Amino acid sequence: MNSAEIARIAGVSVRTLRHYHQVGVLPEPARRANGYRDYTVSDLVLLLRIRRLTELGLPLDEIQPMLKTSGRADVVLDELDRELAAQIERLAARREVIARLRAAGASPDTPPELAGLLASGASGGAGPDLPPEMLQYDREVVLLLHHRLDEDGRAALAGLLTQVTEPDILAATTALTARFAVLGADTTDEEIDQLVADSHRALARLTYDEWKEVDPRTGALLTAYQETVLNDVQRAFLARLVAETEDSS
Template identity: 35%
Template sequence: MPWSTREIAELAGTSVNTVRYYHRSGLLDEPGRTSNGYKQYGARHLVRLLQVRRLRDLGVPLAQIETVGFGGGPPTAALLAIDADLTASIERLQRTRAEIRATLDGSSAIDVPSGFEDVASRLSDPDRSLLLVYSRLYNESAMTDVKRMIESEPEPDGASAAFDTLPADADDATRQLVAETLAPKIAQHLVDYPWVMEPVEHVSKGQRVTREAVTEALKELYNAAQVDVLGRASAIAQERLNVGQ
């Protein structure tokens, strides 16, 4: 006895709308109709519906089901692609779980970009926040260099401590002193990583967006005296490098 649309949907464990969608998508052939226009589904339609559901349960996208087919051997190419996607997803979830576990155990930090956990203790809160901003603006190569810059600095570092504790109302002489203390480190970074001055090949969001985002982040994360010191220290470092050339 042939089945109606509702009946075959119930048998296949799906909905009438899904059956109709499969018709529109070309995944399910239209059945014959009775004289009064009602559809009459047979066993082959039920089998096709169950096959489509089986592939959907395996994660095959609807767009690929038609190319998979159901005759002959297994749909190797499509299933291999799905298997590769699942492998990548599992690895990503395992990394995420490991990071969460390490954070809960106190051996990792979530307020720095991935890969910077082992240097997080060297950074102030504003520094960590700035690194998160950097991770969205610079490519992986640049971030690797940024980590090397952090690792190259001695710990504890008096120059960094003076900068981190600099009050917003610091006088001009104090600002200049801290700037001159920071300048050698900045100069060395410019020598070791010259792209810092022209980062066009290392930005992921465009130069203008990067420049504006960094400027805004510096203004909000550091106080006015610290921003002023950074500008002075960079100018001193650049001047010393120009004299040495």
Template identity: 35%
Template sequence: MQSMLTIGQLASYAGVTVRAVRHYHQIGLLPEPARDASGYRQYGATAVVSLIRIRTLAEAGVPLSEIGEMLDADETAFAAAVERIDGRLSDEISRLENSRKQIAQLAAGDSLVLPPAVVHYIDRLREIGASGRMLEAERDGWILLTARWPDRISEWIPSKLAQLEDPRLVRLYLILSELLETEGVDDPRLEEAADIMAALAEQAYTAGETIAAEQSQDELSFDLLDSLAVESDPRAVRMVDLMRQRGWTGWNRIERVPPVTGPPES
């Protein structure tokens, strides 16, 4: 005598949910039997075998869109499909492993997006007392620089670290850290910061520590750095004005304000 199962019994025997069985019917993976006189579907042993094969392939990572083809494949075609799917899963595993490494790096903070030399420099700023907002501003600036000139970072960091031996630069970072925690365009510390920056610019300019020609022509990168400063603190616009009053076009590029020339003598 033929044993017939309800959809609930079929699902339970095969280890899936009734919802899954209905879904397999909907996408054509599992033939849907006719209803009996009472209006219920009745499933035989063939349906159980088919459902178990579908479940096994799905659990192995085979996409539902490919299971139907594999169920109908001969031995050679089935083996080829398994090899193809295995290769795809291997690629996915590699991608996930890389994602795990990146997620693990998140715990390291800045090292996720910055080279070790820059992270070391930011750590030194933290040691001299730079505030959290100041460190964030430095980090974001270095992200822009690293993206644009990744091969130059190792050249710049040693001189940046050496500059931290200058008490004026340490004082500048402390002033800027304090300013980032306050408001007010007329804060006298803005004047002091501009004085220090102008003095450091004069020293660098005299020493020939100017920006390389190919970098000085990169308007977009410097525009982004200037925009970043303004977005971090709108008083950066005031700082630009103060620097111009002292003979400098700004602080991201060491450039003197062009001299004003009068009309030619008659």
């Protein structure tokens, strides 16, 4: 048999066959005078055994010892069984996450513990509809923070989002976000002053007992992200709001 014939009979690709030769799990057979490999039935049987073991999940580097050493079957099967049990647990956990995301109507890349909160925030409550780009900005800022925070920080973030998504607060913060979204070069100083004052009143309704300031690196990342999506007036507004909040604390 040549390479194509044995591969077809064994139900593997010629590329797989060559890979088995390269890693040494299947010895290369003698070649004919024309240079083509000449496989025997013994080679076919060995190839079928290798295929069966790989289908069970045995790594290629474990197959050769398995084939050559008697009494190793129980050890190998125990190891495979433990690995499969661990995989089942991981898959079950993933399915649970998928179910939570579906129930919340959240995007697949949303942290599951924030799924319901982000979905509620995106709904806007009784407030005005927000521009899609502002919804995306809010969501991506939260995702960036969630990635950078430790376990306590993530819990504090979830606590803040829980407060923001309370119906009586959500409508107000959504209205403020809508006003922030339209800040631009034609916005008057009076409009900015009023938005700053209203934002301070909204922030005063929230509690930050568990919240800690983000580390400088995270702050730099947030600033860099804002520079890519916000205009000059919006960034100046946020800088002023943060500075005044820190001065009053």
